[in-house]
Amino acid sequence: MSATVRATLHSISEVQAAIAAGESLFLAGSREALSQLPRGKWVGGSICYFMADEGGLMSEDRIFVTRVPEFALGAEAVDYGPENLAQLYLDAPANGFTFVVMPAATEVLKTFAERAPEFEGFLMRPVVGWVAGVRADLIGKDSPVVVNGQTGAIFEDRCVALHVSLPDNKMADLDIVNIFESHGGDVIRFEKAGFDVTGCMINGRPANLADFLSAREVRTEFPLVGDYNGSSINVSFQKVDEVAHKVEFYAPVFPGVNYRLAKPVVDYERAFAREIAASDQEPAFACNCILNYLYGGLEGKKTGHITGPITFGEIAHQLLNQTMVRLYLRDVG
């Protein structure tokens, strides 16, 4: 089976054949493309942007395929809503990982983004995946979907997961590639978790974030960078409403985290190539952010040798923005 499909873009007919052959797959493609697939051992979500072997591109008639490796002991597809999302980690195998895909701008994504760190099993059970979206010109007009290929169910308001069990000599290892780093200036902190904020503390003083960004003429295509014990975790700006004095983000900010504005990045392609150069192994899966694709002008350009869907949010344990996520399956023992 391994010769049938490798982790890259494939035609719909190639994916139909792989499903018919019994492969377990994690898929990314347009709603129209996914709707043409038969039932089988797969889950997927809608997206039509990809980092392909030939560079960044948009396609609505090809599907990015990630195969569950042959050495996996099993793969089970399950869907979750906000009401049972905490079960995501408890259902995950003791040794293995979980692929997950969530539709953008939904309650289930909001619940995951704000509460995943509180769930039993967070970090212990690796969860990796992405946020489904639509073509950029259809944002707000069309809805992202996720699909449980085992049942044929298509969801606009639930997420789907593929829980993959690994043998004892393999271990899942999640990694992030962040081309942004803190500017090192003003420290911004928030009182509560949320996707939109008005008030905040800047350098220990109460402030309105929208006013602060406007006064500084901050370029909001670059994210806020949160300091997680030395790791930079991005939160991307969605909208700065100068009338309502409110800022909306694509992921929640959290209390207790020091945020700073990111240093501008000029050449995204080169920045990714530099960060990825030190990689020691091919990832089993990777994805990157639509904002990097759009702001960085990555159409037709490469991010090192890494391929994968270009998504509306990335998941490595928790929701991330403007980040490349990689899953490695390491040999142990």
Add this chain to the structure above:
Amino acid sequence: MLPAVDHPVWVRLVTGKKPVQSGKATFNMLIHSNQMSYERDQSPENVKDLITKSHSFLTKYESLFTNEIAKIFE
């Protein structure tokens, strides 16, 4: 093999008195998560719970975080 949960370094680790940073985001998320939890709840029960979780995590992923574990117990 990791030192048992009653080793004094575990308390220092989960209460932030033994700062250890890594180049790996997963490890840093663990330490950050401990710090956030400890800020919210400094009770002995929560400290014990954080130690149990950290010990379990590093036992499971010992092979991925050998450098970090060495730093914790140096």
